[in-house]
Amino acid sequence: MQNLQEILEKLKASNPSLDPTNKKNSEIKPVVFKCDECQDKGWLTYTVPIWHENFGDLIVCPSCKKSAHNPEIIQKRIEYSNLEAMSHLTFENIQSKGNLEGKDNVEKFREALKVSKKYAKNPSGWLTIQGPNGSGKTYLAAAIGNQCIQNGESVLFMFLPDLLDRFRSVFQNPETFLYDDLLDQIRNYPVLILDGISKTSNSTWASEKILQILNHRNIKNLPTVITTSENISNLDPYLQSRLKSNNTNQLINTGNLKNTYFLQNNNFGQIPKSFKNFSFENFKVSGAQGSAAPQSVVSNLTGSLKTAKEFVSEPKDTWLCFWSDNTTGVGKTHLAVAIGNELLKQDLEVLFFRTPDMIDYLRKSNDPRNQLDGDSIFEEIKQSQVLILDDLGSGVITDWGKEKLFQLIAYRHDHRLTTIITSRKNIPLEATNQNNATASRIADQSIGICIEITAPNYRQYNG
Numbered sequence: 001m002q003n004l005q006e007i008l009e010k011l012k013a014s015n016p017s018l019d020p021t022n023k024k025n026s027e028i029k030p031v032v033f034k035c036d037e038c039q040d041k042g043w044l045t046y047t048v049p050i051w052h053e054n055f056g057d058l059i060v061c062p063s064c065k066k067s068a069h070n071p072e073i074i075q076k077r078i079e080y081s082n083l084e085a086m087s088h089l090t091f092e093n094i095q096s097k098g099n100l101e102g103k104d105n106v107e108k109f110r111e112a113l114k115v116s117k118k119y120a121k122n123p124s125g126w127l128t129i130q131g132p133n134g135s136g137k138t139y140l141a142a143a144i145g146n147q148c149i150q151n152g153e154s155v156l157f158m159f160l161p162d163l164l165d166r167f168r169s170v171f172q173n174p175e176t177f178l179y180d181d182l183l184d185q186i187r188n189y190p191v192l193i194l195d196g197i198s199k200t201s202n203s204t205w206a207s208e209k210i211l212q213i214l215n216h217r218n219i220k221n222l223p224t225v226i227t228t229s230e231n232i233s234n235l236d237p238y239l240q241s242r243l244k245s246n247n248t249n250q251l252i253n254t255g256n257l258k259n260t261y262f263l264q265n266n267n268f269g270q271i272p273k274s275f276k277n278f279s280f281e282n283f284k285v286s287g288a289q290g291s292a293a294p295q296s297v298v299s300n301l302t303g304s305l306k307t308a309k310e311f312v313s314e315p316k317d318t319w320l321c322f323w324s325d326n327t328t329g330v331g332k333t334h335l336a337v338a339i340g341n342e343l344l345k346q347d348l349e350v351l352f353f354r355t356p357d358m359i360d361y362l363r364k365s366n367d368p369r370n371q372l373d374g375d376s377i378f379e380e381i382k383q384s385q386v387l388i389l390d391d392l393g394s395g396v397i398t399d400w401g402k403e404k405l406f407q408l409i410a411y412r413h414d415h416r417l418t419t420i421i422t423s424r425k426n427i428p429l430e431a432t433n434q435n436n437a438t439a440s441r442i443a444d445q446s447i448g449i450c451i452e453i454t455a456p457n458y459r460q461y462n463g
Helices: 004-014 064-066 070-080 103-121 137-150 162-174 178-188 204-219 237-245 261-263 287-292 295-313 333-343 354-364 374-383 399-414 426-432 439-441 458-462
Strands: 043-045 059-061 125-130 155-159 191-194 224-226 250-253 317-321 352-354 386-390 417-425 448-452
Touching: 004 333, 059 317, 059 417, 070 137, 070 155, 070 317, 103 125, 103 137, 103 250, 125 137, 137 191, 155 162, 162 191, 162 204, 178 204, 191 204, 204 237, 261 458, 287 295, 295 333, 295 448, 317 333, 333 352, 333 417, 354 374, 354 386, 354 399, 374 399, 399 439, 426 439
Parallel strands: 125 224, 125 250, 155 191, 191 224, 317 417, 317 448, 352 386, 386 417
Antiparallel strands: 043 059
């Protein structure tokens, strides 16, 4: 892939008049253009006063458009697009199932491929391609660009880190004359593809330039393709607003994108290693008493296990709560984690928290001295595909903690996000309390079920 410097050099070579260091009497060989009107760039700038709304905008060169399928013209567009090294990435060569395993990932990629093909035929508005690393985002973006070129469009493909490096270089070397001019060209390029957008600080000059570009293109509604491996909620707030506010923006996913970027990188919210072996197979329906267990205990645990298995088969839009009246060691956590381990095998995102630990972590993350983004962390927990809240209601929780817990439960309840809860509280009874809005949502039978486990405490029994 060509970098920005190489593109600039080509621009200077194709149009020496842009270089102020060139003297009229300098020994420069004349350049022969296939199209004298646009000098083979494929676009023109409106000739209007500076106060005109179209000042600085680019339009497709009419002459080039007439000869859109001319191989020489197409080759020139490829060179200017920065796609020369990726010209082989086309829709004809792409694997329709994508690069990620799992039925859900394959379905997501096939839908993303369908939308990308449609967008490439008639690029309009914004298209954001979201997905984990290696899922085919760049391939789709490049295929869109290559198809647009074949259709007569002028395209610029830029890997964002390279573009940011160029902007930093500009800042340090202001004598490089063409960069400001090129920045304006990027803002108005007929089709712009920005690959690899990530969470950057808008306090830097470079990232501010990127936001200037995107804001301009948002206002003008210019065709723009963006790829990112992050959840939009993790991006720069200003960029978030542009992606979410643009009515013509489409969002596609090339695979299951983990919402827990921060949590995963900090090993928080993962199922403990000591719980990795918890499964349905090693759950004892006789409890701690073994063969001495009364039939009522066996029946209760067998029913609880059956419910857990059924939950795994169809977890979407479902809540499940295992509770025991002030009793520990009855198998609640085992069943909850067994569900989580099974869902992980289905390539679903699963977060596990002991509720008091989660509240404590959120409190610390909101302390400015810890340099943690408490709001982003909370959003990751709220939006996770599957959330296991273990031992809800235990310990002393401050008013702040109670409010956070309510916000979490209310959000997941309203958005029907898969949630598994264990508690030593009688949740159905707690839900009858008019002031317990959290328990009333957990016990809502329209989204899930509460199961009481009545087995004895195996820790106490074994002791």
